[in-house]
Amino acid sequence: MAGICGVVLKEGNCVNDLRLGTFYLQHRAQDYCGLAFFYNGKLTVKTHKGLIRQQFPISELIDIQANMGIGCVTTDRQPVSELSKVGSMILAFDGNVSNYENLKNDLLKDGSSFSGYKSPEEIVDTVLIAKVISKEASFVDGIKKLLQVMKGDFAIIALTEKGIYAARGYGRKPLVLGQKNEGFAISSESNSFENTGFKVLRDVEPGEIVFITNEGINTVAKINLPFVRYGTFEWIYTAHPASIIDGRQVSGVRAKMGKALARRYPINADIVSPIPNSGRWHAIGFAQGSKSPYSEVFVRYDYSDRSYTPSQQSVRDEEARTKLIPIKSAIEGKKIILVDDSIVRGTQMFNRVKILRQYGAKEVHAVIAFPPLMHACPYGKTTRKDKDCAARRMTIENLRKELMLDSLNYGTVEDLEEATGFSKDKLCLECI
Ligand code: SF4
Numbered sequence: 001m002a003g004i005c006g007v008v009l010k011e012g013n014c015v016n017d018l019r020l021g022t023f024y025l026q027h028r029a030q031d032y033c034g035l036a037f038f039y040n041g042k043l044t045v046k047t048h049k050g051l052i053r054q055q056f057p058i059s060e061l062i063d064i065q066a067n068m069g070i071g072c073v074t075t076d077r078q079p080v081s082e083l084s085k086v087g088s089m090i091l092a093f094d095g096n097v098s099n100y101e102n103l104k105n106d107l108l109k110d111g112s113s114f115s116g117y118k119s120p121e122e123i124v125d126t127v128l129i130a131k132v133i134s135k136e137a138s139f140v141d142g143i144k145k146l147l148q149v150m151k152g153d154f155a156i157i158a159l160t161e162k163g164i165y166a167a168r169g170y171g172r173k174p175l176v177l178g179q180k181n182e183g184f185a186i187s188s189e190s191n192s193f194e195n196t197g198f199k200v201l202r203d204v205e206p207g208e209i210v211f212i213t214n215e216g217i218n219t220v221a222k223i224n225l226p227f228v229r230y231g232t233f234e235w236i237y238t239a240h241p242a243s244i245i246d247g248r249q250v251s252g253v254r255a256k257m258g259k260a261l262a263r264r265y266p267i268n269a270d271i272v273s274p275i276p277n278s279g280r281w282h283a284i285g286f287a288q289g290s291k292s293p294y295s296e297v298f299v300r301y302d303y304s305d306r307s308y309t310p311s312q313q314s315v316r317d318e319e320a321r322t323k324l325i326p327i328k329s330a331i332e333g334k335k336i337i338l339v340d341d342s343i344v345r346g347t348q349m350f351n352r353v354k355i356l357r358q359y360g361a362k363e364v365h366a367v368i369a370f371p372p373l374m375h376a377c378p379y380g381k382t383t384r385k386d387k388d389c390a391a392r393r394m395t396i397e398n399l400r401k402e403l404m405l406d407s408l409n410y411g412t413v414e415d416l417e418e419a420t421g422f423s424k425d426k427l428c429l430e431c432i
Contacts, residue, residue, distance in 0.1 A: 097150055255281050
């Protein structure tokens with residue numbers, strides 16, 4: 001998983017906008033971060049392990065005077081530099097090369113060298129992508145080639161001395177354009193724009209390649225794709241609720257999903273509560289669509305991290321175990337509907353239901369927005385494996401019993417169509 005961001009100002013320094021715009025993508029990944037700028041006549045890139053605000057304090061950037069740059073938060077070390085046929089570029093990538101080994105072997109056979117990398121771990125997906133693009137006569141040809149040789153999906157930004165190129169694959173990875181009087185921006189999510197003064201201009205369309213300079217945003221190519229698939233899970237879990245993805249406000253899609261669930265499963269209860277934070281808007285929608293009031297039985301501790309995105313399972317488990325604190329008075333003697341975005345292995349739901357039972361809940365019903373997960377996502381650095389998916393290992397009724405729930409219900413593909421406004425042939429549904 002990754003969040004990528006780019007800023008080009010007509011004049012002035014882009015450092016603050018870029019640092020902040022990248023920071024507002026931190027929910028997408030927390031392992032590495034990087035910033036790259038064009039200043040003093042050259043491209044410069046710096047990467048760190050950790051979070052953007054801690055690793056790039058303002059004091060470290062004080063000497064940089066640049067009108068354009070890119071930034072990213074990622075699960076592997078990015079952005080990466082590459083010398084291409086059209087000059088140097090620095091690339092950041094959101095996606096997954098699922099045929100990594102084959103593509104790397106093909107590149108080696110074709111004369112590419114990876115000798116500059118000290119260990120195989122350093123040869124991340126973005127390195128392969130940079131090699132593919134750099135061999136072609138232009139960035140546009142490079143993206144066309146990438147669509148031929150890469151299995152997976154992507155959103156890419158590339159900083160050059162003349163401007164920022166950006167491209168979106170089949171649609172699973174979001175990419176949105178922003179504008180303000182002083183310049184232009186591009187980001188995985190419009191959340192980057194809210195506090196930096198940019199207004200959402202439009203999404204980069206699947207198959208579209210744009211070039212952003214201090215004079216404006218130009219579409220330099222629009223590739224005819226055999227199909228488009230939007231990343232359904234972005235609206236349900238991955239993206240920030242304040243973001244607008246492909247014209248749909250994320251919080252609004254989640255609330256619609258909750259309303260559809262309330263219609264489908266009319267359970268009366270004392271409380272409709274989310275598993276915070278990702279279940280919150282689904283739960284708000286459910287409460288609006290049902291006769292049961294919204295309240296929260298858990299408080300998410302503000303200083304905890306997201307439990308889905310860290311790359312190590314042990315870190316995820318520990319975060320999931322410790323991030324929620326139960327409110328005893330809201331639980332005791334209550335019939336509770338718990339609303340969450342999805343269930344992967346079921347361990348987190350099990351731990352939470354166990355706490356509710358210990359604190360005296362009368363009944364616990366779970367309503368899950370995303371239909372039962374059956375597969376790892378082939379399009380991102382997902383934390384789950386096929387065999388992790390609880391719904392694959394047992395029937396929903398057996399899962400309900402294992403989770404000590406009075407009822408367990410899921411959203412459907414029809415609910416996803418209604419909530420997103422896209423028909424199922426436009427939605428990626430491969431993980432369900
Ligand atoms: S497989 Fe699932 S998680 Fe992966 S891109 Fe498709 S909808 Fe998103």
